[in-house]
Amino acid sequence: MSSNHRTESQALAQADLLSREHCLQLDAQDPLAACRERFTLPAGVIYLDGNSLGAMPAAVPARMRQAIEQEWAVGLIRSWNDADWYPAPQRVGARIAELIGASGSEVIVADSTSVNLFKLLVAALRMRPGRQTILGENGNFPTDAYVAAGVAELTGVQHRAVAPDEVLAALNEDVAVLTLTHVNYKSGQVYDMAAITRRAHEVGALVIWDLAHTAGAMPCELNACEADFAVGCGYKYLNGGPGAPSFAFVATRHQAALRQPITGWHGHATPFAFGQTYTPAPGIDRMLVGTAPQMGLFSLEAALSAFDDVDLQQLRAKSLSLTSLFIALVDQQLSGHGFGLATPRNPALRGSQVSLTHEQGYAIVQALIARGVIGDFRAPDILRFGFAALYLSHADVWDAVTTLKDVMDRRSWATPEFMARKAVT
Ligand SMILES: Cc1ncc(COP(=O)(O)O)c(C=O)c1O
Structure with a gap:
């Protein structure tokens, strides 16, 4: 981890630029903001697990209905040719x-x-x-x-x-x-x-x-x-x-x-x-x-x-903006709660996810999911958050970290329900 990058994110935090208002301003300038409408996500959910199972694009149900009700049910085997299967x-x-x-x-x-x-x-x-x-x-x-x-x-x-x-x-x-x-x-x-x-x-x-x-x-x-x-x-x-x-x-x-x-x-x-x-x-x-x-x-x-029509350089720029913001907010709001950072601070070395470490990682992820912030856990101690730039906003990142802080401040992860491991983590 380069100290330059640490200094940059800490400077960002100290400059007091990190407010929900600032996040909303970033979203207002986001060239990919309209892509959010290309997905169907439930209300009240901030989905940070697109690195495991992507969210459902809005175009999928109609295509599946067509494939099942017309191409399969009516077209039958003819669809291999007629529907270009x-x-x-x-x-x-x-x-x-x-x-x-x-x-x-x-x-x-x-x-x-x-x-x-x-x-x-x-x-x-x-x-x-x-x-x-x-x-x-x-x-x-x-x-x-x-x-x-x-x-x-x-x-x-x-x-x-x-x-x-x-x-x-x-x-x-x-x-x-x-x-x-x-x-x-x-x-x-x-x-x-x-x-x-x-x-x-x-x-x-x-x-x-x-x-x-x-x-x-x-x-x-x-x-x-x-x-x-x-x-x-x-x-x-x-x-x-x-x-x-x-x-x-x-x-x-x-x-x-x-x-x-x-x-x-x-x-x-x-x-x-x-x-x-x-x-x-x-x-x-x-x-x-x-x-x-x-x-x-x-x-x-x-x-x-x-x-369609998504500029991949814009996708990359937004993804790094989201992950850098998440890291800066974790630095700013969650110090003293025992988290480590498993993802490079240097944006050039970072994909589109941020992983934190914590010895109670599993229970914390469960408590977050119960509050509508969906990430996942990878043994032994990794909390994984994926940032899909097509459907996430900077305000989502703010709200996710605010929820995480609340889960930690209240210790709401420390219940038998959240500590019992399920089959898929
Ligand atoms: C890096 C990587 N490779 C392969 C896989 C598994 O792919 P599949 O289930 O399609 O075999 C995963 C699943 O999470 C993965 O993360």
């Missing part, structure tokens, strides 16, 4: 490509992030025969580590997970593939995609970026960074709904050589020829496996309309 994975992938700095033919929607990671890890190992290491970091989201370990066991290579600041030094000629999450799910810290990809390529390794906490939260430039592969969730900042399918990116230069291991019929060059031998489709389509989860795809497609 069949090309939906490519079509939705092309829309997501615009948000992550890829071209339309490099992204496809399929399966879950975990499954796409599996497919790409095996494909990457096949492109680097003889190399014995899958490199990762030890603070990665568990599914990334589990899948890498599973692929290592299956293929006979080793999975090595190092500390985040040791990744560059651990890259060597034995590494076939490096797998990293661009924005860390717990701390919200961002890796330098360009620098890491460059170093990996210098030693001949490939990189798979997990964009679960990047896509829709901040711009990223896969092609400008010469990225090889990426995966990411449809249900977080892309707002596709619970269990919406994930996306996969394969750079054009790798597509012809890519051999992913789940050779299902939708990845075949001619699925409806029903031949008995697998021939992969020529481009990104070879990442497909079986029939796509169409309802989740339609929901995701409708949800992506919330990004």
Whole structure:
């Protein structure tokens, strides 16, 4: 944490600029303020969990009604052609490509992030025969580590997970593939995609970026960074709904050589020829496996309309304004309550979330949820707050911190009800 950044946020706090009035002024100048109407959120809720499950875009229910009541109920199987169901994975992938700095033919929607990671890890190992290491970091989201370990066991290579600041030094000629999450799910810290990809390529390794906490939260430039592969969730900042399918990116230069291991019929060059031998489709389509989860795809497609005409630089600027404000308010209002900050103060290193630490984190999050401020908790002590710039305001941030202060001042978290752990935290 740089002392410069600490000084900046403390100066902001001391300058007495932090009032609800000031937040309302920031909202009045917000070029994205109107995007809030693109979402349906319940009254009385401040939703700071779009990094886990995005809020529902207002366009989704009508699209789902159309898909269910017309395309399925009336169109029946004809809808694969007549309602353009069949090309939906490519079509939705092309829309997501615009948000992550890829071209339309490099992204496809399929399966879950975990499954796409599996497919790409095996494909990457096949492109680097003889190399014995899958490199990762030890603070990665568990599914990334589990899948890498599973692929290592299956293929006979080793999975090595190092500390985040040791990744560059651990890259060597034995590494076939490096797998990293661009924005860390717990701390919200961002890796330098360009620098890491460059170093990996210098030693001949490939990189798979997990964009679960990047896509829709901040711009990223896969092609400008010469990225090889990426995966990411449809249900977080892309707002596709619970269990919406994930996306996969394969750079054009790798597509012809890519051999992913789940050779299902939708990845075949001619699925409806029903031949008995697998021939992969020529481009990104070879990442497909079986029939796509169409309802989740339609929901995701409708949800992506919330990004129509959104300038991603404005999205990033607003996201940093919200997270910087949250940090400054926590500094100003919550000192002495035992919170730590797990997210970088330096905005350049911050995704679109702020994580606090507290030994009573779980109960505090439950008490906040009971008051309509929804964040989440990640063991052992992280309170996670996601800031989706399309539907949150600076006044929301003020109100959320005011509620948190009240929960702490009154110790309203200290009840058996809030301390008993539920299955999903
Ligand atoms: C960084 C990261 N990767 C992967 C996943 C899991 O994705 P899926 O459930 O689509 O496999 C998550 C879920 O929270 C995540 O945060």
